[in-house]
Amino acid sequence: xxxxxxxxxxxxRFGGVEALADVSxxxxxxxxxxxxxxxxxxxxxLMKIVLGLIPFDGGKVTVCGAAPGSAAARAQVAYLPENxxxxxxxxxxxxxxxxxxxxxxxPAGAGDLLARVGLGQAAGRRIGTYSxxxxxxxxxxxxxxxxxxxxxxxxxxxxxxxxxxxxFYALLDGLAAEGxxxxxxxxxxxEVEARNDLILILSGGRLVAEGSLTDLRQQxxxxxxxxxxxxxxxxAALAEALPEARAGRDGILHLTCRQDQKLPLLSRxxxxxxxxxxxxxxxxxxxxxxxxxxxxxxx
Amino acid sequence: MIARIxxxxxxxxxxxFRNRWVxxxxxxxxxxxxxxxxxxxxxxxxxxxxxxxxxxxxxTSLAVYLVPLLALLMSFDAIAGxxxxxxxxxxxxxxxxxxxxxxxKLLAHLAILALAVALGYGAAGAAxxxxxxxxxxGLPALWRLVWSSVLLGATFLGAGYALSSLARRPSGxxxxxxxxxxxxxVLYDLGLLALIVAxxxxxxxxxxxxxxxxxxxxxxxxxxxxxAAEAGAASxxxxxxxxxxxxxxxxxxxxxxxxxxxxxxxxxxxxxxP
Numbered sequence: 001x002x003x004x005x006x007x008x009x010x011x012x013r014f015g016g017v018e019a020l021a022d023v024s025x026x027x028x029x030x031x032x033x034x035x036x037x038x039x040x041x042x043x044x045x046l047m048k049i050v051l052g053l054i055p056f057d058g059g060k061v062t063v064c065g066a067a068p069g070s071a072a073a074r075a076q077v078a079y080l081p082e083n084x085x086x087x088x089x090x091x092x093x094x095x096x097x098x099x100x101x102x103x104x105x106x107p108a109g110a111g112d113l114l115a116r117v118g119l120g121q122a123a124g125r126r127i128g129t130y131s132x133x134x135x136x137x138x139x140x141x142x143x144x145x146x147x148x149x150x151x152x153x154x155x156x157x158x159x160x161x162x163x164x165x166x167x168f169y170a171l172l173d174g175l176a177a178e179g180x181x182x183x184x185x186x187x188x189x190x191e192v193e194a195r196n197d198l199i200l201i202l203s204g205g206r207l208v209a210e211g212s213l214t215d216l217r218q219q220x221x222x223x224x225x226x227x228x229x230x231x232x233x234x235x236a237a238l239a240e241a242l243p244e245a246r247a248g249r250d251g252i253l254h255l256t257c258r259q260d261q262k263l264p265l266l267s268r269x270x271x272x273x274x275x276x277x278x279x280x281x282x283x284x285x286x287x288x289x290x291x292x293x294x295x296x297x298x299x
Numbered sequence: 300m301i302a303r304i305x306x307x308x309x310x311x312x313x314x315x316f317r318n319r320w321v322x323x324x325x326x327x328x329x330x331x332x333x334x335x336x337x338x339x340x341x342x343x344x345x346x347x348x349x350x351x352x353x354x355x356x357x358x359t360s361l362a363v364y365l366v367p368l369l370a371l372l373m374s375f376d377a378i379a380g381x382x383x384x385x386x387x388x389x390x391x392x393x394x395x396x397x398x399x400x401x402x403x404k405l406l407a408h409l410a411i412l413a414l415a416v417a418l419g420y421g422a423a424g425a426a427x428x429x430x431x432x433x434x435x436x437g438l439p440a441l442w443r444l445v446w447s448s449v450l451l452g453a454t455f456l457g458a459g460y461a462l463s464s465l466a467r468r469p470s471g472x473x474x475x476x477x478x479x480x481x482x483x484x485v486l487y488d489l490g491l492l493a494l495i496v497a498x499x500x501x502x503x504x505x506x507x508x509x510x511x512x513x514x515x516x517x518x519x520x521x522x523x524x525x526x527a528a529e530a531g532a533a534s535x536x537x538x539x540x541x542x543x544x545x546x547x548x549x550x551x552x553x554x555x556x557x558x559x560x561x562x563x564x565x566x567x568x569x570x571x572x573p
Contacts, residue, residue: 048573075394083385084389089313104302107306
């Protein structure tokens with residue numbers, strides 16, 4: 001199947017500063033991709049280029065088979081900007097009716113859309129009276145208009161409470177199952193963990209890592225941490241048996257090892273028998289992996 | 300195409316209505332028109348014109364100042380406001396062209412202006428009829444004033460959108476709009492008057508002045524209404540000085556300025572990067 005979004009060797013400069021350098025990316029229908037990166041890493045710039053809001057300097061971008069920002073592309077792409085804003089004098093329903101009309105849809109569908117994001121009650125109130133989370137939901141509602149083939153969501157869950165976040169991801173699950181490709185950025189790494197097919201880490205405008213979470217774990221090859229609690233008064237004997245361990249104040253021994261040495265080390269510790277009271281294995285967190293990749297570029 | 304313009308216009312009209320622009324524009328026009336109608340009720344018999352024609356001459360002088368001002372006040376925020384609120388990027392990802400957005404805004408603002416103008420002139424016209432039943436002779440002039448005022452408004456709405464796009468910030472756009480109003484509506488005429496006085500009936504007055512008046516949409520509007528109503532004598536000033544300008548020329552100017560202003564607005568809006 002052809003890709004919904006195809007980016008190859010994309011380059012963008014702002015004055016002398018390289019905002020994006022040689023970024024390539026491909027999204028198939030139904031695929032969910034998360035963009036991670038610091039502020040200023042190039043996430044929003046990449047999204048704005050995909051939407052055709054800003055021009056780019058080099059490379060090739062194809063959105064639903066058309067040029068970014070062309071009428072054909074805009075008809076098939078929905079966008080949720082970071083900190084989405086609306087005119088405060090309009091009500092939620094009026095704003096959504098306007099967006100429906102701009103997409104050539106029946107404005108009467110506004111009520112249903114707002115109900116889908118849990119704003120049915122507030123539809124008749126002016127957006128100026130909404131909380132940030134409610135504005136974010138209006139933003140989500142407008143991305144559901146029509147049948148977009150590509151969703152571009154810039155920090156979509158900022159301002160949402162945990163329950164709304166879960167509802168929102170359930171909504172995305174349904175859309176992805178229907179074949180909608182989703183490109184989203186997030187700061188909340190744990191949220192990205194389970195929900196996406198592909199994770200991209202941008203740093204200084206470069207794509208420094210790409211793959212599923214498992215791939216990234218392997219690529220990063222970060223050490224695994226182990227915590228060994230000695231039994232009774234065996235602390236000294238245990239420290240002798242594990243000379244590479246560092247003893248904490250509470251007597252717990254801390255060890256780290258490479259991924260491929262994990263099993264041999266575990267069997268060594270298991271061989272110490274009754275001297276060991278407990279053992280905790282701490283795999284590298286997504287935060288660790290993220291910092292590993294985004295720091296590699298000299299940041 | 301048309302549906303998107305109408306949808307934009309409906310939203311913009313709603314916003315302008317909630318921001319009290321409909322009320323402000325209408326009450327200003329009605330208030331000033333009635334004041335003029337009352338002031339114009341002084342003896343005019345020696346001019347030999349009906350009361351409504353005299354009122355139209357006064358309303359023309361009022362409209363030259365007030366219509367551009369209202370148009371600029373409504374339009375300076377149109378693009379800069381969207382940029383400042385952060386609503387522009389999302390809007391531009393919708394399948395609606397920048398020209399359609401501008402035309403939608405123009406339609407809404409022009410409707411408000413037309414309503415205000417119709418109410419204001421209507422009030423002044425009613426007052427004229429009340430005192431002088433012969434005023435029916437002035438009805439064509441009143442109608443001409445209404446539609447040419449709407450065209451004058453369209454010109455300054457377009458100019459306001461252009462300045463709004465260039466400034467990118469509402470505060471900057473407001474400054475530019477007031478500057479444009481002062482320059483085109485007030486200082487331009489003062490400058491021309493100074494030149495006429497200095498020239499003392501020389502080549503400037505005969506050759507350059509008509510062109511200079513036609514080049515300014517506000518002056519062309521005044522010329523068109525005064526020469527069409529043949530009431531130049533009642534108003535005097537710059538209008539009287541350029542009575543030699545043919546009607547088709549001033550009509551051409553007031554018809555082409557709105558197009559030129561919207562073309563400028565479109566060109567400026569296309570350069571706005573969200």
